[in-house]
Amino acid sequence: MKFQKLRYLLLASLLLTLTGCWDRQEINDVAFVMGTAIDKSDKQYRATLQIALPGQLGGAGSKGGGGGTSGGKSYLMQSAEGKTLREINNRQQKANSRELNFAHRRVILVGEDMARSGIEPIIDILGRIPENRLSALMIVTRGEAKKVMETDIPLEKFPSESIRELALTSMKEPRSLKHVVNIMIADGVDLALPYAIVEKSDAKLIKMEGLAVFKNNKLRGFLKSDQATGALLAMGEANQPELVVPPPAGEEEIAVQIQEYKLDVKPIVNGDKITMKMSIEGRGVVVENESNYDIDSEKNVQALEKKLNQKIKDDILKAMDRLQNEYKADVVGFGKIIYNEQPGEWKKIQNRWGEIYPEVEVEVKADIHIENLGAVITPLGRKESHLIND
Template identity: 25%
Template sequence: MGYHRKKIVLALIIFHIFILSGCWDREELNTMGVAGALAVEEKDGNKELAFEIYNPIREEEGGKEESVKFHRSSGVSFFDAIRNITMSYDKKIFFSHIKVIIVSEETAREGLLGFFDFWTRQHQPRLSTYILVAKDVSPSEVLSSREEMEDSYADYIMSLVKNSKNSGKTVSINILDFLKDFYGKEKQPIVGTILMKEEKQLGEGNKTGNKLYAEGAAVFSGDKLIGFIDGQEARGLNFVTEKMDSGVVVSPSPDEKGENSVEIINSESEYDVDFSGNDVRIKISIRILGALAETNAGVDTREPEIIKEIEKNNSQAVKLEVEHVIKKAQKELKTDIFGLGSSVHRQYPEKWASIKDQWNEFFLNAKIEVNVSTEIPRIGLINIPAGMEERK
């Protein structure tokens, strides 16, 4: 055997040591409980966890098994609770595939740092996992209320969070986003909220059922929950933070005989900070690119003047929404949820060094001016609205 061939054989042998041999850390599928969602709450000082675990044996003779199963455990610490689950469940929880964590309101008010310490210290959990706060409902209740749309509840909630960009009425925040805000000090963390509403079920007479909504956002100061904003306010927040890439704004028509719905295609924001002594003035300029999606006012959308009026009314509607959420953040929540601190930091770095620890007080007293402009280059496939001539 030639010298080079010997080397190739040796390299292959070494390579196969890695890929063919077993090792101490092998994880067999039948010994793992692959979790998709996790509910976190605290009761009597104990950490209570509920897992949605994928069931690999779904189809069985004579029947159909659920695609997921639920298991609970509790312990003094999060890790203690996780290991305690093995007393009642024969598999070891595998964390890497957890897509969403739902935290109870009480746990969030106590502070999430303890949980994040556990989550980021371990090698299996991932920072890309989405986090939500369950408002007015227990997170384990959220997990165990089955929906028909998806096999897995984790997938269903994930879809709700991801689809939120279509309405802009919530925020999709993962653990990395939260930690960056928490450590960055320029913006207070926010996370999405999950609600459970009782609704009449279609085709079931007066029978009611629980329906999940990913709507609004939970506002934190540091790692502690301090309040909530609703869906409309979350949309105002998303306009400021440039997270509104879709969604619909309804505004009164120019003749005030109906409404126009404008679909948001893109939204950009600019922040201009001005200091005079200790007074901060911040000018937020929002530029919206939209498309006319619907009008029930019978206005002539062929007229440029009419389109200008629609643009102006749309801008006014967004301005009111944004001003409302800013007022709420300053007067009620008393915290900068918009990340305006980062604009101050970038525009006045020297000043920021001296005020960063008191930024919140500066924010509360800041004079914030909002300017919104809308451009509607497209009006859809029709130019004479339905019923316009009849209305005349």
């Protein structure tokens, strides 16, 4: 009798797991948002959604997904304005026959004007609604975010996915919404995000041009080219960067890719006088030698390494000079490093860090060894008699 009651109780408990899909949504009733572009419009916001058209996902001329059209783009762009992002989303929902679903959104673009006015107001809704992905990547655009988002890229069905792939390779640790929030609420570090542009020479080409630098969560300016590389190296976020250096002797240039490197930053604190000793060690590979410099000897390779390490040092110091004196933004996180290494000293200077940071002395030591010269050693197409040694 006892076992029979237990069996009935077990069977009854199983009913709780067999209630069916009471909250299901038919695919025909959902509009999947792939990306969002947020811009500033007068005193309001403008949000542009990139919505997948299911009928186009099978390729040109496909039919399915309960909607869409055959042929044409695989996405729809929809913009609306409002005082808050929530108000905008509500307006966009009222203009859609399907329920907007943000669970698949993986890219959030922030326009230049929006970023300069401050990103704090728009962060809340992006993290408060559980449907929103905290893993979505946040990227700043030069100019309007909408124009970048609606760029029709031939290789991808959705421009937002192309932008995401570019952002994934721009830094070692891509700037997700979660990462952005963690930096915004942390002491002793400022935010830096990758920024995208549409190439003027090709309206169908988007590229990541460098870093957008923030101070107090407001965009202060941009770093690109060598300065962006220098800042990323100092942050420990450079993702296999390629540096072009002049040869120790001869003409043209040599390109070296840093495949692995280790960054170590040690603070030396003596009251308000602070020195940050930065050390970079790693290995590189020659990926192009268009010069007439002969690298077929250990002596010449060592001379090239010296040039490379000086280039790294110069790029970092130039980036730091601009960050400290023009933008006054601690994107490397010197303050956070002091807090972690010497919390007692940080407590003394924390409230005056904005005044102290521009005066921090930065010392850089680079020690990158070239371990691979490529499939060939001597420059192809050049006679050995034309090669130059150091």
